[in-house]
Ligand SMILES: *[C@@H]1O[C@H](CO)[C@@H](O)[C@H](O)[C@H]1NC(C)=O
């Protein structure tokens with residue numbers, strides 16, 4: 001009996017089930033004049049690359065132990081030079097790259113960088129990316145009129161600085177995923193600078209939703225050296241879409257992708273606690289290792305392993321992340337972000353739900369695919385498909401709505417009181 005059930009469930013997983021894959025990235029009520037980016041190391045290089053390419057849309061960036069735009073355009077040899085001998089990098093050459101791409105309309109007009117805020121962090125003990133790289137990228141930003149702030153005095157090795165997680169600040173953090181406890185809340189200090197200086201202190205816990213979403217519909221796949229799944233954090237205050245929220249895109253470093261760490265970069269850098277307290281939705285797009293592409297460590301492409309477009313708006317990773325940005329920040333104009341008509345999040349299978357029988361296999365007809373209410377508890381519902389009845393749970397804050405056959409905002413489902421809030 002158990003075997004049969006497992007078998008049926010596996011068949012469902014493989015053939016029937018949109019519902020059981022990563023959810024589709026949803027649209028939220030976002031103030032598009034508040035979009036910022038950040039990243040560590042290769043993710044810092046990617047954040048600058050993304051900011052420069054989409055400078056008309058991105059208001060600021062926080063670059064931790066990162067590298068300047070176009071520094072590694074010549075490939076791995078240049079990448080090594082940028083990392084170990086950045087003193088030899090000539091900033092005016094990189095500025096010319098930006099101007100040329102801007103004139104060719106391969107990136108947004110670089111004049112958009114003027115007045116944008118940039119925060120640069122580089123630890124004094126970083127031997128993976130020499131701290132001079134931080135000065136060089138700050139100089140490059142300043143050449144285009146960006147307003148910069150920096151922190152170059154902390155004795156940090158190569159890693160993301162936090163005040164609650166990781167190896168000691170000056171010790172290798174290879175075992176703690178390149179995150180260091182420097183008694184310095186990097187996410188909070190950087191975001192506070194980028195967003196005007198009056199952020200609320202980070203929440204004590206990130207009580208919102210950290211969701212996984214499908215990256216493949218945006219071109220995130222093995223060919224682009226991206227994971228099929230990304231993470232997005234939706235603060236409690238942004239879930240019903242009645243309030244306009246801010247948006248931030250955080251790029252992990254090499255060896256920090258979902259393949260390497262699951263959600264550690266999303267949960268241990270302090271970013272989601274800042275986000276929770278200040279209604280900032282955070283996208284954590286995920287790269288993935290691709291040995292054939294020359295990217296065994298799941299680095300974002302900042303040296304051209306995919307192709308020569310890697311740093312402009314036509315780069316596969318750049319395009320994919322930009323499509324995610326547009327999706328998450330653009331409510332359907334026809335809905336005006338009204339929750340009653342906005343598509344609610346898709347749901348995930350239940351692991352620890354009620355144990356009541358959900359109907360014997362066979363109760364659902366062979367050709368049935370139907371969502372049904374679960375008697376007595378509006379949080380749950382069942383999928384009748386391929387003669388099996390599978391128990392599913394609506395995302396937090398949602399109830400199954402028999403009128404539309406899917407989960408909906410709880411206040412819109414009559415007959416279910418809010419006792420499960
Ligand atoms: C970029 O913008 C500036 C200022 O608006 C303008 O003078 C320049 O012609 C633009 N360049 C291109 C390539 O569109």
Ligand SMILES: *[C@@H]1O[C@H](CO)[C@@H](O)[C@H](O)[C@H]1NC(C)=O
Nearest residue numbers: 055056107108109110111112
């Ligand atoms: C910003 O970039 C866009 C797209 O390249 C361009 O149309 C616009 O003129 C730029 N704005 C400024 C102030 O340069």
